[in-house]
Amino acid sequence: MRIVRTVAELRDATLAARTTGTGIALVPTMGALHEGHLSLVRAARAENALVVLSIFVNPTQFDDPSDLAAYPRTEQRDAELAGSAGADVIFAPSAAEMYPDGFATTVHVGGPLTATLEAAGRGTGHFDGVATIVSKLLLAALPDAAYFGMKDAQQVLVVRRMVRDLGIPCRIVACPTERDADGLALSSRNTRLTAEERERALAIPRVLRRVAEAIRIGAAGKAAAAAPSGDPAPTGAEPLADHGAFETARRRGLAELSAAGLDPEYLAIVDPEDLTPVDAPPAGGAVLVLAAARAGNTRLIDNVVVDTGTPVPR
Amino acid sequence: MRIVRTVAELRDATLAARTTGTGIALVPTMGALHEGHLSLVRAARAENALVVLSIFVNPTQFDDPSDLAAYPRTEQRDAELAGSAGADVIFAPSAAEMYPDGFATTVHVGGPLTATLEAAGRGTGHFDGVATIVSKLLLAALPDAAYFGMKDAQQVLVVRRMVRDLGIPCRIVACPTERDADGLALSSRNTRLTAEERERALAIPRVLRRVAEAIRIGAAGKAAAAAPSGDPAPTGAEPLADHGAFETARRRGLAELSAAGLDPEYLAIVDPEDLTPVDAPPAGGAVLVLAAARAGNTRLIDNVVVDTGTPVPR
Known part of the structure; x- marks a missing residue:
């Protein structure tokens, strides 16, 4: 070499x-x-x-x-x-x-x-x-x-x-x-974390997984609702209001990051091509969930891609 | 092809x-x-x-x-x-x-x-x-x-x-x-000039030549004054005040462009490496003289490099 x-x-x-x-x-x-x-x-x-x-x-x-x-x-x-x-x-x-x-x-x-x-x-x-x-x-x-x-x-x-x-x-x-075994995304900045900060930082991948799961469930619900025909979903079978569900998941996630003792900067659910915010699972498409938060003085970022094209069965 | x-x-x-x-x-x-x-x-x-x-x-x-x-x-x-x-x-x-x-x-x-x-x-x-x-x-x-x-x-x-x-x-x-035989720098925009505008536009290369000549003379004078020794030029032999000479040549040139019926945008005497204005001939260096002016609706540019390193004998 x-x-x-x-x-x-x-x-x-x-x-x-x-x-x-x-x-x-x-x-x-x-x-x-x-x-x-x-x-x-x-x-x-x-x-x-x-x-x-x-x-x-x-x-x-x-x-x-x-x-x-x-x-x-x-x-x-x-x-x-x-x-x-x-x-x-x-x-x-x-x-x-x-x-x-x-x-x-x-x-x-x-x-x-x-x-x-x-x-x-x-x-x-x-x-x-x-x-x-x-x-x-x-x-x-x-x-x-x-x-x-x-x-x-x-x-x-x-x-x-x-x-x-x-x-x-x-x-x-x-x-x-x-990722490390505990789920934290590998980063050169991780070496700056104290053991206690690192424990707190684990909220980042945990929150990303939860938001991803909420999106998958929303997408599955939407697919199930739309499955029988192209007609509007029957009254009562409407699984969730997509708009509210994404925003609710995002706000819950931010609150969880704060509750874990982190200083969250953003938690975003976006189009993985152009990063514009999305408030509904795209038909067959993917969404990108990204977070940035500080643990002490160390700024950490992480993200997950959620493929909503293969809905989770309910 | x-x-x-x-x-x-x-x-x-x-x-x-x-x-x-x-x-x-x-x-x-x-x-x-x-x-x-x-x-x-x-x-x-x-x-x-x-x-x-x-x-x-x-x-x-x-x-x-x-x-x-x-x-x-x-x-x-x-x-x-x-x-x-x-x-x-x-x-x-x-x-x-x-x-x-x-x-x-x-x-x-x-x-x-x-x-x-x-x-x-x-x-x-x-x-x-x-x-x-x-x-x-x-x-x-x-x-x-x-x-x-x-x-x-x-x-x-x-x-x-x-x-x-x-x-x-x-x-x-x-x-x-x-350049064409009359001195005008070739440009795709020249085809837009009327015969009369083209006649006026010849002031651009003419002015550039005059300014270049003034710079050469200034540089030669400076070299001649400095030639006998490294001492200050003797009183009375001071050929020109460089600062004034460059600015005078530049202003005369602008006036000549206007007098020729052009609308001058700039006439500049600059360092050919970084385009910063110079007001004295650099020792053995070159200066770049550039002009932009409109003839009717057509914007024309031209320039000459003046090598002051080989002074014109007086």
């Missing part, structure tokens, strides 16, 4: 694989690797001849300098873990390599994807920082595919939009969120 | 040259080709195995809908001219191919390059439109080099900055402005 620091070295390290066209994968990370990152490396390894893992704690996507300063940096350990999981090249550039003097370019994704949720919580510049650094990493590594974790679901959507819009010749692969 | 309409077709048309690594050139244009564009094609032809010329009248870089509507569109003729000059592939996509439904991404170059001159005259979105479409064209064609005309000097600087900042693997080649 090779560690490179400059774009020129990275291009050199990927040249042979590019020439033979055997498949180059990029796994962009901010280091502090955990099993979630390693699952991305393994997915990349299974599908490509060369796997590049980048480690760059991107300053432009932090709105809070103390969050940036506190972000864990463990490069030596990261490189060993990534190598064990199958990475061939570690690209660990300096900030000056990525943002040299005079740097003046921003890649901005507009529209609904960046007008909500994490954009509100982390500052409007967050996704500009993400889109800009990801475009730079993709253009540096020129991979055939790049692997991202679904834990950062909104980030995946923003990156997909940016890659499609600019026409960067690369597939974006979204891999499932990895 | 082949005309392609989609990015997929363009990738297919450039695949062989990419695989053999013999050099791919892109000449981005908005069509209405003239000898200026063809000089770019010839420069590209001389240095590359495959020359792609793109024709796309980019709606996002026009702030004025009537300017967009009036922009000449002559694709058949353009394709023939480009082919004669040595283009192998014409990429002429639809607006829907470049900006499909849901398109939401903007490439923005900030800083001094986009805070002045054309940005003021054409709306703040102009260079966002330019940077976004050029990044898309570069990522579609994936050329080794792209050729731009120095007539749009500020555009060249913005594109260079964007390409360097994002790390798009492509050289940006700037070619000299082509």
Whole structure:
């Protein structure tokens, strides 16, 4: 395994694989690797001849300098873990390599994807920082595919939009969120939690599961009501008022997060394509349920995709 | 010569040259080709195995809908001219191919390059439109080099900055402005000029030459004054007050443009690297003199680079 620091070295390290066209994968990370990152490396390894893992704690996507300063940096350990999981090249550039003097370019994704949720919580510049650094990493590594974790679901959507819009010749692969045995989504920030904060944080996946279940039941009810014919559901068989049910589940969830001692920022039930709020299960479609909450000083996010296309039988 | 309409077709048309690594050139244009564009094609032809010329009248870089509507569109003729000059592939996509439904991404170059001159005259979105479409064209064609005309000097600087900042693997080649025999810089907009407007428009290159001459004389005087030693110039030999001379030349030039019946927008003497105004000839450096003015309803721009490093002897 090779560690490179400059774009020129990275291009050199990927040249042979590019020439033979055997498949180059990029796994962009901010280091502090955990099993979630390693699952991305393994997915990349299974599908490509060369796997590049980048480690760059991107300053432009932090709105809070103390969050940036506190972000864990463990490069030596990261490189060993990534190598064990199958990475061939570690690209660990300096900030000056990525943002040299005079740097003046921003890649901005507009529209609904960046007008909500994490954009509100982390500052409007967050996704500009993400889109800009990801475009730079993709253009540096020129991979055939790049692997991202679904834990950062909104980030995946923003990156997909940016890659499609600019026409960067690369597939974006979204891999499932990895969780600890207790259900907490893996995150580099988890190391900052005290044992007590971690206990409280478990309310996040618990609430997401409950909201998902409420949505599944609502969707199943709707399907059952609509099943006999295309006619309106018979009086009395109306299983639930969808609008109220989604909003009720969402409010209950927020209350449960607060009751668990967390400081919830959002709990949202949205269209997984464009993040617009939905108040009824789409016919055969999926919904995305996302949450952000603070446990002490640590901000945590998580989400689940609820496929309402295969309703749960009642 | 082949005309392609989609990015997929363009990738297919450039695949062989990419695989053999013999050099791919892109000449981005908005069509209405003239000898200026063809000089770019010839420069590209001389240095590359495959020359792609793109024709796309980019709606996002026009702030004025009537300017967009009036922009000449002559694709058949353009394709023939480009082919004669040595283009192998014409990429002429639809607006829907470049900006499909849901398109939401903007490439923005900030800083001094986009805070002045054309940005003021054409709306703040102009260079966002330019940077976004050029990044898309570069990522579609994936050329080794792209050729731009120095007539749009500020555009060249913005594109260079964007390409360097994002790390798009492509050289940006700037070619000299082509002029008609009477000195007018070639532009697709010249066809809109009446004979009388065209006569007036000749004041633009004339004024640029005069300002350039004043700068050369100032630089030569400065060099002559400084030549004998590093001591201050002797009293009485002070050839001109640099500060006043640049500003005087600039104001006289503006007055001459107005006197010629043009509506001048700017006449600027700037650092050719970052477009900041200069009021003295840099030691051994170059300055860029740019002008924008309207002749009737037609907005024209032009510029000259003045190399003050080889002072004119007095």
